[in-house]
Amino acid sequence: MSDLTVFLAPTGVAEGVKDVLKDLSAVGMVRPFLWVDGADADRAPTAACWVQGGREFDTTVQEVVASQRIFVLRLCVFVPLTGSLPALEVDTERRLAELLASTSGGANVVRLRLLLGRPGAAPPANAVLALDGWHNILVAPEDARGPGMGHIALTATDNTLEIGRHAAPVVAAVSGLWADVEHTPFDAKPVLPGNLVSLARSFYRRLDTSEVENSLRRQIFEQDGGLPLPRESGAPVTYVDDVPLATQTMASNLWGKHRAVLKGDRVPYEAEQTQTIGFWAALKMFFSFLGAALRNAPAAWYARVVNSVSASVAGAVHSTVYGNNPSAYEVVANGRTSQGRQASWKQVGSATHQLRDSLESTDSERHHIARVDLSDLWQDYAKAAMTLADGGARSAELPPVQIGASRGVLRRAADVIPGPAERFDRVPGIVAATIEVDGVDATDVIGANQLRGKLGELDQDAALGLEARRTGSALDEWQSRGGNSFGVAVGRTLAQNFHERHNEVRDLMARLRAHADAAPPAESKGHNKLARWIQITSVILVLIVVASAVGIAQSWFDWWIGALIIVGSIVLWIVVLVFVFLRGQQDLFQDLNRRKAAAANASADEANLRTALRDLDRLADAYSQYLSWSRALGAFLAEPLGPNRFERAAEGRIAWGLPKSTGIGYANPQRDQLSSTAEYLRQDLFGLGWLTPPWESALGNVGDFLGSDGRDVKADPTLLWRAPGAGSMSSLDRWSGEFFDGAFRSTGSELMWEKARMNLMGPKSELVQSLVGQIEVLANGTTTFVPMVDFMAGVGDEAGQGRVDHFDRSMVTDLAVTQGLTAVKDDVRQRGWAGIGTVSVATQISDGLSADQLRLESAETPTQTQDWSVPEMPDRRSSTNPAPSVEPETYDAPNREFRF
Structure with missing residues (x-):
């Protein structure tokens, strides 16, 4: 004060x-x-x-x-x-x-x-x-x-x-x-x-205009779930007839703009192909096998050669995925909890985060894993939704719907993002208690599919089967009725990518387990047979060499002949054995090629698993934030201006006792005058992009609404866009829930009415004259109607x-x-x-x-009235007697006492 x-x-x-x-x-x-x-x-x-x-x-x-x-x-x-x-x-x-x-x-x-x-x-x-x-x-x-x-x-x-x-x-x-x-x-x-x-x-x-204002506000602001057709000079606007085309196109544009944030690049796989082993490599391998054959260990040589190019799957990945986090692996890979129930998307997301943390902890340099900042995605989500509702251009990548030369807007708020009225809550109590679900938001695509799955599990139940089938039919009818909205289209895209990443993670885990659990190379009979033949031919070669040496020593033939026999035998022995080895080891070479490709693909699987887990973790976070922002935007679009809080300052009217100097009049326009004024105001208030000020006002009130918990949001409003979503009890989760339940309301009507009032007091002042042409006045219990000029006096x-x-x-x-x-x-x-x-x-x-x-009476002496009238003069002609003598009149001043 x-x-x-x-x-x-x-x-x-x-x-x-x-x-x-x-x-x-x-x-x-x-x-x-x-x-x-x-x-x-x-x-x-x-x-x-x-x-x-x-x-x-x-x-x-x-x-x-x-x-x-x-x-x-x-x-x-x-x-x-x-x-x-x-x-x-x-x-x-x-x-x-x-x-x-x-x-x-x-x-x-x-x-x-x-x-x-x-x-x-x-x-x-x-x-x-x-x-x-x-x-x-x-x-x-x-x-x-x-x-x-x-x-x-x-x-x-x-x-x-x-x-x-x-x-x-x-x-x-x-x-x-x-x-x-x-x-x-x-x-x-x-x-x-x-x-x-x-x-x-x-x-x-x-001049009391409360009743007029109340009528104007009611005609202007009450939407009843419909969206006004914006009026803009030079930009014709029309309603969209093909709602699915408009919403799906906007959802595709939104996903295309932010796809890279939610889906990382994958490492490509190598295709199996036949590679020719060079002569020297084959010769080196032959001599290696020759030594193993002479040592009578061909099987060990085969295993060593095969394992040298085997897929060495990281032991840390195998033990982490399958050993340290069995429950997380069970939820992610099998899609079911340890109790055998179907895992929800929240449980899959939580298990994914655990697996990702465990994999990251195996790195040589440990570091904290920060959640991805998706604030740009949700700001664009809000912009896209409001663009569909009011035709305002807010982003170059998310343009308004264009219908010929006109901009298009949707007729109903539920076609943009369904609000609280579109929530599915027709789940009987006994069924809800069994499946632990009493309803689902219209934008919760995964939740609706999981609800259908749970109802299907009860289909054959003798006690609950009938109610479950009825609930399933109602769910199908409800989804078909609201499945074309923009919010549902965005949710469907997120849900589809979530399921794709989930399936990808499951496949990669299966591939890595197959790599890790691959059987050791089996002993080949061909290698043993070749080894025996090498041993025999080697013995024969040794005998030939010994015989040639003895012949030279005994002079059975010239030395050069003996040397030629020895060298020729060795060369022939080597060439024949190499040729036989190469022809007999084709299966070995093919196995080596397969294992080389498997080794490369195993590394790709490991890298892709990390990327897929990251994407799945991000998609789980994105879906939870999507649910919260859909709740807030759905509640806002259902009632963008909030409740019409205008009320008269006082319910009563003074009908008696006011003096003439004090007047209270009530504007009393005709119905057509009110309608005409309301239409003029709607043209000024609902232009292209008219939803932005009410939405920004709602966001600005979040900190105050959350009280002490909203101090950080009030100091830094961007925290709201980065906060975790549904189920996290974050500022976003609590605010969107209260918004959806009606505890938090938009104050847009006050902003819009202030704009309308300024128009009526300024550029549109001529409209006020039509509203206050007749003034209703209550005087001494009687109602009269007077012109404005007479009332103001x-x-x-x-x-x-x-x-x-x-x-x-x-x-x-x-x-x-x-x-x-x-x-x-x-x-x-x-x-x-x-x-x-x-x-x-x-x-x-x-x-x-x-x-x-000042003329005041005395409190002690009565006031003496002085006669100031002029005495009547006698008529001398009609009077014979002399005029009587007149006593002088005395004046006694009133006894007044003034104190200072």
């Missing part, structure tokens, strides 16, 4: 003012105020009552002042000039003023003394009319409809309610109490020097446009009248807005009058 009004009043006529101000507070016309009874003013602390909304709350002056920061404090002291009860002592007034000045923290204290009187009434004996340093204001005893108009002079009375109903509007004006308008005529007005009193009167007009006009106004002269001496002191010196006018209605206040103030220029 920046300002505070405190009233100090004695018992008596001021109580009528309090009663009227309290009634005005009940209908929201005046601001809260503090009322101090003069009898309690000398207490410490000073007892008071706080008046707000037509209700009183006991408090103290010190508590109210100390509990808020106040910039302007107005102290208004009532001084009764009528009635039998005494006025407050001057010391009491000054003591409260000093208390407020010392405890208000340096607030600007405006001191007002409000004199309440009627002509012909006698003030209390202790009444002090004027104090130096105060604004001394006499509420003019008159009533008029508006400035410059004739008035009714109020008569003398001691009726507190009668005095209060005429004085209270003036008191509200001079003390700054009127709501919806900043009217404070004495805050900046200098205090008149000396003990002077000013006359004051005020006029008030309030000049209160809303600028000051100084007419003649000089004068106050009623009944409480001012003739001398003051001749001096022009009854003329209006200051005419302060303000205008405020209450919706599209107006609140106009005009307060008129006279120049200062001294106390002896």
Whole structure:
């Protein structure tokens, strides 16, 4: 609160003012105020009552002042000039003023003394009319409809309610109490020097348009699940008839833009092909086999050769996948839990994350695995959905639907992203308890398929089979009805890729197990036979060499002949054995080629398994975030402007008691005028891209809605886009769930109505004139309809446009009248807005009058009336007697006592 009004009043006529101000507070016309009874003013602390909304709350002056920061404090002291009860002592007034000045923290204290009187009434004996340093204001005893108009002079009375109903509007004006308008005529007005009193009167007009606004908002904002057709100059817009084409195209564009984030590159596989072994390699292999044959170990040689090119599957991968995480492997590879139940996508995702963590932990350099940031994907998801709904171009890769030269938008919010109303919840209680599922969101494609699978498992159950089949039929009908929406198309794409990656992981695991569990090379009979033949031929070769050596030594033939025989035998032996070896080992070469390809493909399988596990893990995260963002967007699109929270400031209407100076009127347009205005406003409000401000406003309110848990989101709104999704209890999960359930609502209607109100107050102001052409006025219980000009009676006009106004002269001496002191010196006018209605206040103030220029009756001596009539002159011609002598008339001044 920046300002505070405190009233100090004695018992008596001021109580009528309090009663009227309290009634005005009940209908929201005046601001809260503090009322101090003069009898309690000398207490410490000073007892008071706080008046707000037509209700009183006991408090103290010190508590109210100390509990808020106040910039302007107005102290208004009532001084009764009528009635039998005494006025407050001057010391009491000054003591409260000093208390407020010392405890208000340096607030600007405006001191007002409000004199309440009627002509012909006698003030209390202790009444002090004027104090130096105060604004001394006499509420003019008159009533008029508006400035410059004739008035009714109020008569003398001691009726507190009668005095209060005429004085209270003036008191509200001079003390700054009127709501919806900043009217404070004495805050900046200098205090008149000396003990002077000013006359004051005020006029008030309030044009209540709450019913009109309520009707306009209802016609503009209530969508009933439909989306308005945007209006944009130069850009024709039409509704889309082929919904599946529009939604699937947008979903394909979205997936094409972000596909690389969710699907990594795969290592290609090598195809089996026959490779020719070179002569030297074959010769080397032959001599290796020759040694093994001579050692009688051909089987060991064969195993060594084969294993040298075998697929050496990483032992860490095998032990990690199949040993350290058996439960995770069971869920991922078999798709079922240890209890034999079908695993959900959440369980598959969790097991995938475990396997991925285990594989990464086998690396030489361990590191933390960060979840992928998919915030760009979900921001584009929201942009694409709103583009389908309002035709706004938000991304070059996600263009609006184009139908010829026109942009296309969808008719129903459910065709964009289904909301809470489209959730499937027709699962009987007994079935829901058995399968542990009571419903599924329209966008949860995997959840719907898993629900169908669970229902199929109950199909043959004797007790639940019938209900399960009925539920399955209802599920099929529900899916066919909402399967063409954009949200479902995106979910179907994610679900399809999730299942593909899951199947890929299962296949790769099977391949790696096959590699790891491959049988060792079997012993070949051909190798043993060849080895025996090599052994025999080797023995024969040795015999030939020995015989040749003996022949040379015995000179059976020349040495060169023997040497030629030895060399030729060795060469022939080698050539023949190599030829036989190569022809006999074709199966060995083929096995080596197969094992080389298997070794390369096993490495590719291992690399592809890591990539596939990463993709599956990311898809599980993406699907959970997709469910949360679909909930939030579905709830938003179903009611993008939120609830129409507009209500009248007060339910009641004042039908009795208001003076002529105070008027409350109610706009009463025709139905066609309302419809026409609503249509004009819809054209301005619902242009291309109109959903962006309400959506950004909803996102901006997330931090406040989450309370203490939303501090981080409030400080960094991007955290919401990166938060985990469904089932994680993250800020996104909790907010989207509350949004879907209706606990969080969009506030777009307030933003849109403020835009509409600014249009009505500015470029579209001519529309307001049609709405307020006829004003409904309640006066003394009677309803009348008057034009706007007659209702305002000049209160809303600028000051100084007419003649000089004068106050009623009944409480001012003739001398003051001749001096022009009854003329209006200051005419302060303000205008405020209450919706599209107006609140106009005009307060008129006279120049200062001294106390002896006020006409007041004495409290002790009755007033002597002086005869100012001119005596009638006698007719000399008709009178024969001389004129009698006339005694001079004496004038006794009334016994008045003024205290200063």
